[in-house]
């Protein structure tokens with residue numbers, strides 16, 4: 001060849017997924033690379049679409065609550081809580097105050113376990129497996145307490161329309177406090193390991209930056225948005241359950257580090273500090289929790305009859321570990337809802353991958369992808385995003401495309 | 412039938428998510444972390460089906476994942492054992508009436524070990540792996 005240079009710099013494409021060892025969930029990435037650098041990033045979610053909303057519209061809300069648990073196994077209570085809030089607003093149910101506090105306690109325990117889970121996965125993506133094992137070991141303490149309170153480790157099934165299924169009894173308090181003290185003692189150590197370790201600093205500082213403007217433009221939510229300096233938290237902005245009575249302040253990285261860069265490191269800081277915050281919220285809840293009922297109505301047939309009288313629509317929101325989840329429900333005097341739409345937190349966050357990834361090195365892909373704590377089983381609605389153009393696809397189209405792609409791959 | 416020849420290497424597993432809710436995933440990962448620590452017996456998750464003896468499948472097999480599941484299954488070298496973790500893989504579970512399922516798993520590939528639960532506890536998953544190892548020993552013995 002006379003001129004070798006253009007060939008050398010020609011961008012090439014790296015497809016990753018949908019089955020890949022980094023995340024535990026299927027998603028398909030296509031990267032256009034220039035040398036080691038990412039020129040363009042694209043992704044296709046929708047590999048785990050199960051049609052939850054469609055199934056929900058054929059079940060009654062008491063059954064749906066168990067389906068919402070299984071939208072995502074990590075933020076089980078978040079979806080159930082948002083859904084129950086929507087239905088309760090339509091039916092104008094006054095949830096007993098004690099139930100509100102129990103909901104907040106379980107939601108915060110969920111945040112603790114979810115953030116630790118994420119911290120472990122982040123360490124794993126950095127190749128720091130010792131830290132993965134450490135964080136997952138300390139996470140078991142929260143899992144034990146959740147199991148004590150709800151009876152399950154994952155998919156708690158504690159939320160019921162109009163309240164909660166299980167009360168927190170006085171003899172459980174010592175165990176809860178023991179767990180919270182454990183995390184208080186541990187916090188310093190975890191912060192030291194994650195924030196002072198030279199490797200983590202080198203890998204995460206100024207890597208995968210999401211500017212505040214981009215975060216706002218892409219409607220990013222939760223810790224990902226807060227790490228970019230957007231001061232938002234549904235628990236504070238639109239209080240629900242017991243959160244209105246509690247003292248909560250959204251965690252922003254500049255409180256700890258003195259500045260906000262919006263990089264992967266900031267996202268680690270925000271999540272680790274939120275573990276401590278959640279423990280504080282649970283303590284507050286335990287102190288001021290009133291006595292009383294935990295359910296608006298204990299007899300299931302009566303609740304079912306009430307569904308048949310419910311008319312209207314409502315939106316339920318909750319600050320899940322990954323950001324705001326939103327459930328829209330419409331009831332038209334039938335046992336089952338006539339419309340149900342779920343907006344999971346990762347759905348809002350996925351688009352922020354594009355500005356984070358472009359211009360970065362190929363080796364940083366896993367940690368950047370993991371840094372928004374993506375949860376694809378929550379997300380999988382059917383939106384395909386390519387070069388900024390968005391099209392909603394029908395099942396047939398998707399099926400045809402997937403068949404075509406499989407053929408192409410098999411060739 | 413020939414006598415069983417002991418399975419003479421570490422058991423490596425590949426995990427395939429066919430559209431699950433993540434509940435089973437986190438319990439699988441919880442099962443390999445220090446509280447249970449099966450790695451001391453050489454059991455670990457690997458990144459490629461080509462390295463695996465055991466294929467762990469979770470999820471109800473959504474339509475998009477069917478062909479991929481088949482391909483991954485074919486990539487696992489013989490002798491291989493398939494373990495289905497969670498009820499949604501064994502029967503559809505909470506997603507039984509979804510329009511987007513090609514499952515359950517045993518409609519697509521043969522399954523040797525079922526671990527019921529939604530999600531199963533890590534102890535149950537480890538018990539399933541032990542049963543899978545027994546089956547692998549038998550298969551290995553038959554080949555020898």
Ligand code: SF4
Nearest residue numbers: 431432434497498499
């Ligand atoms: S069995 Fe249950 S917990 Fe496991 S993936 Fe299926 S729905 Fe989720």
